[in-house]
Ligand SMILES: NC(=O)C1=CN([C@@H]2O[C@H](COP(=O)(O)OP(=O)(O)OC[C@H]3O[C@@H](n4cnc5c(N)ncnc54)[C@H](OP(=O)(O)O)[C@@H]3O)[C@@H](O)[C@H]2O)C=CC1
C-alpha cells in the first residue's frame with residue numbers, strides 16, 4: 001500500500017489511463033499466472049486502441065511541461081523514486097518472484113539494482129554538456145558564425161522490456177527518458193506486468209507526474225503493432241527476442257530504435273586458461289536465472305587438449321546447483337515460457353541422437369529443466385546455434401583459437417563473448433576478430449555494471465545502451481547558430497577575433 005492507502009498494483013477492476021484511475025466496465029482482463037505454482041498472481045487490463053490513443057495524447061501534452069522543468073528538479077524526482085524503490089525491494093521482489101519464477105534473492109536484487117540505475121542516471125544526465133564551435137574550423141570559412149549545440153528530448157519514448165527483467169529493463173529505459181525530459185509509455189511484458197505497475201506507482205509517489213510515465217498493459221501479440229505504429233511515438237526502446245525486434249523494426253517506420261535482442265554468447269577457453277576460474281564463470285554465466293538471460297553463456301568453445309578437464313570441472317559445479325522453488329532461493333527454477341522447456345529438451349535430444357554426449361541433466365518435469373551440459377556438440381547440430389533460453393549448455397571442442405573465432409562469428413547473433421586465457425596478447429587478438437558488442441576477458445558475459453556500454457551486432461540489436469549512451473540515444477542534438485555581424489566593436493571590419 002502507498003502512504004495514501006491506495007493499492008500500488010492495478011487490478012482488473014481499476015487501472016490508470018492518461019494518468020487517472022478508471023473503473024473497468026467490461027471484461028478485458030488478462031490474468032498473470034505464476035510459473036511457480038500455477039496460481040493467479042493478479043490480473044491486468046488489456047488496453048483498447050482508443051485508450052492507447054488517449055495515453056499517447058496525454059503523454060505528448062504533458063511532456064512539454066516536463067521537459068520545461070529544471071533538469072535538477074527532474075533528477076531530484078528520480079532520486080526520490082530510487083529511494084522508494086529501494087525501500088520496497090522486498091515487496092516488489094516478492095511479486096516479481098511469483099510472476100517470473102526468479103529466485104527470491106535475485107528478484108530483490110533486481111529492484112535494488114534498478115534503484116542504483118535511477119540514481120546513476122539522474123547524476124549523469126546533469127552532466128550532459130553541449131558543445132560550441134566557430135565556423136572558421138572548416139576550410140574557407142571566416143569566423144563569423146558560432147554554433148551552440150545542446151541536447152533536447154525526442155518526445156514520447158515507447159519502452160518495451162521483456163519478462164526476464166521486468167523492473168530493471170523497464171527502469172533502464174524509463175530513467176534516461178525521464179531524466180532528459182521525454183515522456184514514457186511503458187508496455188511491460190505480460191509476465192512481469194504486476195511488478196512493473198508497482199514500480200510505476202512508486203514513481204508517482206515520488207512526484208513523477210502520472211501523465212509523463214504511463215503504462216499500457218496487454219499482450220504484445222494483440223496490442224504491439226498498434227503501439228509501435230502509433231504516431232505519438234518518438235523513439236522505441238525494445239528488449240526481447242530477435243524475431244519480435246526485427247518485426248517491430250519493419251513496422252515502426254521512421255522513428256529511432258534501440259533494440260536489445262537475443263544472443264548465443266560463446267565462452268572461448270584457450271589451453272593456458274585457469275580452468276577452475278573459467279569453469280566457475282561459465283557455470284555462473286550459463287545457469288543464473290536458469291539461462292533466461294540474453295547475456296547468458298550459451299556455448300563453450302574449448303581447445304581440445306583441455307576440454308576433458310574443463311568439462312569435468314563445469315559438470316561438477318553444475319551438479320551442485322539447487323533445483324526447485326524460487327521461494328526457497330533455488331538456483332534453477334521453472335521456466336517462464338512453457339514452450340521453451342519443451343524446446344530445450346528437444347534440442348538436447350536431437351544433439352545426443354546426432355552423437356553429442358550428455359554430461360549432465362537432459363531431463364525436465366514440466367517447466368523445470370534440470371541443469372544440462374552437453375559435450376561433443378558439433379557444428380551440424382541445432383544446439384550449436386539456437387538460443388534455448390533455458391539451463392542448457394553445449395560444449396564444442398575446437399582445434400585452435402582461429403577455429404573458435406570462426407565458430408564464434410558463424411552465429412547469427414553478436415551480443416557478447418568471453419575469452420579465458422593467461423595470454424593477454426591472444427585475448428586482444430581474439431577480441432579484435434569477434435563480431436560482437438562486448439568481449440569479456442577472463443570473466444563471464446554480462447550486461448553490468450549498468451553504466452558500461454551495451455551493444456549487440458547482427459541479430460542481437462541496434463544502438464548502444466548503458467547510462468550515458470542511453471541518455472544520448474534518447475535525445476537529439478539541436479544547434480543554435482549565432483551569425484556574427486562581421487564588424488569590430490568600433491564598427492570597422494572584424495579581424496579574426498574573437
Ligand atoms: N538482448 C537482450 O537484452 C534480451 C533478449 N531477450 C530475448 O527475448 C526472448 C525471450 O523474451 P520474451 O520476453 O519472450 O521476448 P518477446 O520478444 O516475446 O517479448 C518482449 C516484449 O515484447 C512484447 N511484444 C511481444 N510481441 C510484440 C509485438 N508484436 N510488438 C511489440 N511488442 C511485442 C512482449 O509483450 P508480451 O509479454 O505481452 O508478449 C514483451 O513485453 C529470448 O529469445 C531472448 O533472447 C530477452 C531478454 C533480454
Ligand SMILES: O=C(O)[C@H](O)COP(=O)(O)O
Nearest residue numbers: 164293294295446447448
Ligand atoms: O536482457 C537481459 O537478459 C539482460 O540485459 C542481461 O543482463 P545481465 O547480464 O545483467 O543478466
